[in-house]
Amino acid sequence: MSKEFGRGATILKSGNSCEFYTGDWKVQYPDHLKDKCKNCMMCVPYCPEDCIKQKDGILDKIDLDYCKGCGICANVCPFNAIEMKHKDE
Amino acid sequence: MAYNLKEMVNKKSRLASGHRMCAGCGAPLIVRNSLRALKDEDHAVISCATGCLEVSTCIYPYTSWKDCSFLHTAFECASACASGASKTYEKLKRENKLPQDKDTKFIAFGGDGGTYDIGLQSLSGAMERRTDMTYICYDNGAYMNTGTQRSSSTPHFADTTTSPAGKVIPGKVQPRKDLAEIMIAHNIPYVAQTALIGNMKDLYEKAEKAIYTEGPTCVVALSPCPRGWGYPTEDLQKISKLAVDTCFWPLYEVENGKYHITYKPAKKLPVEEFLRPQKRFKHMFKEGNEWMIEQFQKEVDKKWEYLLMMEEITNK
Numbered sequence: 449m450s451k452e453f454g455r456g457a458t459i460l461k462s463g464n465s466c467e468f469y470t471g472d473w474k475v476q477y478p479d480h481l482k483d484k485c486k487n488c489m490m491c492v493p494y495c496p497e498d499c500i501k502q503k504d505g506i507l508d509k510i511d512l513d514y515c516k517g518c519g520i521c522a523n524v525c526p527f528n529a530i531e532m533k534h535k536d537e
Numbered sequence: 538m539a540y541n542l543k544e545m546v547n548k549k550s551r552l553a554s555g556h557r558m559c560a561g562c563g564a565p566l567i568v569r570n571s572l573r574a575l576k577d578e579d580h581a582v583i584s585c586a587t588g589c590l591e592v593s594t595c596i597y598p599y600t601s602w603k604d605c606s607f608l609h610t611a612f613e614c615a616s617a618c619a620s621g622a623s624k625t626y627e628k629l630k631r632e633n634k635l636p637q638d639k640d641t642k643f644i645a646f647g648g649d650g651g652t653y654d655i656g657l658q659s660l661s662g663a664m665e666r667r668t669d670m671t672y673i674c675y676d677n678g679a680y681m682n683t684g685t686q687r688s689s690s691t692p693h694f695a696d697t698t699t700s701p702a703g704k705v706i707p708g709k710v711q712p713r714k715d716l717a718e719i720m721i722a723h724n725i726p727y728v729a730q731t732a733l734i735g736n737m738k739d740l741y742e743k744a745e746k747a748i749y750t751e752g753p754t755c756v757v758a759l760s761p762c763p764r765g766w767g768y769p770t771e772d773l774q775k776i777s778k779l780a781v782d783t784c785f786w787p788l789y790e791v792e793n794g795k796y797h798i799t800y801k802p803a804k805k806l807p808v809e810e811f812l813r814p815q816k817r818f819k820h821m822f823k824e825g826n827e828w829m830i831e832q833f834q835k836e837v838d839k840k841w842e843y844l845l846m847m848e849e850i851t852n853k
Contacts, residue, residue, distance in 0.1 A: 453598070463553035463603030465594070470555055492546040493573075493737045494774065496565040498554050505543050514554040518561035518763075519771030532771075 466514075470497065474517025476532045478510050484529035491521040491530060540738045548573045549604060551581065556601040557593040561770025563733055563760035563777070564590050564675045568646060570737050571673055571744035571756070572605070580641045582622050584608035586615035586651025589682045590675065613655045619645040619670045620663035627669070642748050643670040649690035650680045653716055664723040664753045671747045674716060675760035685765045689714040692785075693836060694829045695817045697765075702820040707829055712836055720755040721791050727754040729790035732777045733761070739788055739799060746790070759786045767816020779811040784841040789848075796848040805841075808834045 454460050487507055492500050499511035500521060510521075510530075522530040551572040558565050568590065575581055583605050585591040594601040595609055610618045623643040629635045647656055652674040660672060679697050680686040687697040687709050694708040702708035720728045727750045729743040740758060747754040761777055763770040780786040781800060785808060788800040809830055812818040821829045 457598075459595075459598055459600050461600075462605075463601060465555035465596075465599040465601040466553045468555040468557075468599050470557065473560060489542050489546050490736060493542070493570050494566065494733075496558060496560075496562050497556075498550050498552065498565075498569060502546060511554070516560035518773075519769075520561060520773050523771045524774050 469513045471513045471515055474512075474515055474535060476517045476519065476534050477512055477515060478517075478519070478521055479531045479533050480507065480510055481529045481531060484527050486527050486529070488526065490524050490526060494520050494524045496520070540742060542736045542738075545570075545573055545737070545741060549577055551575075551603050551605050552594065553601045553603045555599065557596060558589060559762075559764055559770075561763045561773055562589070563677065563762065563773060564648070566733055566737075566773075567673070567675045567740065567758045567760055570740055571748075571758075572644070574741050574745035574748055575642060576640075578639075580639065581605040582608065582619065582626075582641060582643050584610055584615045584618040584622070584643075584645045586610070586645070586647035586656050587612040587682075588648030588651050589677075590646055590648060592682060612651055613659055615645040615647045615651060615656055615659070616663040616670070616672055617659040619643045619672075620659075620666065620668040623668050623670050643668075644748065645670060645672045647672070647674050648680075648682070649674065649676040649678060649716075650682075650688045652676075653690045653714055654688055657719075660755075661719075661723065664720065664725050664755070666753075667725075668753055669751055670753055671744075672753070672755045673744070673747070674755070674757045676716070676757055677760045677762040677765060678713075679762075679765050681762050681765040690716070693833055694821055696820060697817070707826070708817075708820065715840070717755075717757050717789075717791075720757075721794075723753075724794070725754060726750050726752045727790065727792055729756045730758075730786070731756060731788055732759040732781050732786055733774065734778050734781055734788075734800075743790060743799075746792075765817070767819075768814050772814065776811075776814060779806070779814070782806045783808045783811040783837065785811050785837050787841060787844055789844055795851045796844065797852075798844055798848050808837050 499514040501508040693712040696702040700709040
């Protein structure tokens with residue numbers, strides 16, 4: 449029997465939905481303007497997809513593989529350091 | 538410990554990317570940030586009532602739940618399952634069959650359909666049996682998963698597919714049910730009402746208090762739904778702020794019967810400000826429908842005055 453699934457075909461891996469990329473849903477994408485960003489971290493808890501990654505208090509990157517382009521991050525940013533752009537740009 | 542946003546985002550996320558909630562949904566924010574209130578070393582058992590959250594976080598063969606045990610259960614069973622698991626855990630721990638130094642917390646999530654309507658009996662039962670668990674309801678005010686049917690949490694006059702506003706009825710005919718008050722009537726140690734505002738301090742602190750208070754606790758969180766409410770996805774924070782500032786959704790907690798309003802708006806806005814951006818209330822701004830706004834305002838004021846009064850009386 450394959451080890452990918454348990455008895456009764458239960459899912460064995462935790463959090464394996466990150467193998468499913470939802471990034472192709474979006475029509476607009478967030479562009480992080482590093483020079484304006486003050487690393488206040490406001491956008492991090494507001495991302496429904498958890499795709500704004502930070503490391504040691506510095507905003508690292510926005511993972512566009514999962515971003516659905518909702519634009520919440522651009523709206524909560526107090527410094528306008530995230531700009532929404534159309535995906536064809 | 539005082540709340541610090543930078544420390545909070547360093548805690549581990551227990552809801553992974555790749556779930557299929559709509560863009561701009563409030564529910565994953567409520568789930569992720571309230572689970573961040575758990576200590577990183579603690580384990581969690583989550584049970585979930587059917588709803589947007591359940592059907593889009595575990596689409597076979599994927600699951601978005603990370604570092605926690607997830608119980609996939611029926612619509613009305615979220616609290617019954619969490620309650621049973623919690624009691625079993627207590628028994629096994631008492632019999633020394635589980636490590637004594639590790640802690641497991643039991644949390645149930647439900648939408649407003651699975652909490653206000655279908656799951657109310659099991660929730661009430663679990664609260665009455667004094668199970669050590671936390672129930673977190675993300676309230677988006679209708680059955681959004683199946684196409685915006687009215688639920689008992691839908692606000693008065695809201696336009697939904699089963700209460701369509703038109704010549705015959707003015708949207709939903711009845712005012713909404715108040716779950717927090719029902720929970721308070723169970724005399725449980727902690728009940729709170731929260732929303733996604735500011736830097737998530739309110740949600741985080743209330744979730745932390747609820748999870749680490751012994752006994753049954755309940756948190757009701759307002760979860761804006763761009764599809765059902767009819768507002769642009771990016772305005773999530775704005776719309777929750779308006780709900781709080783107009784006192785449509787007051788933020789308060791009740792600890793052992795003592796009311797405490799955690800946020801009092803400096804200037805209470807008229808309720809129109811909250812209604813206007815949403816398509817589900819569009820008909821209320823048509824000519825001849827002013828009475829709806831007036832009545833809505835009256836209901837909001839009544840609730841707010843009741844809360845102010847209760848805060849004064851219970852803290853004497």
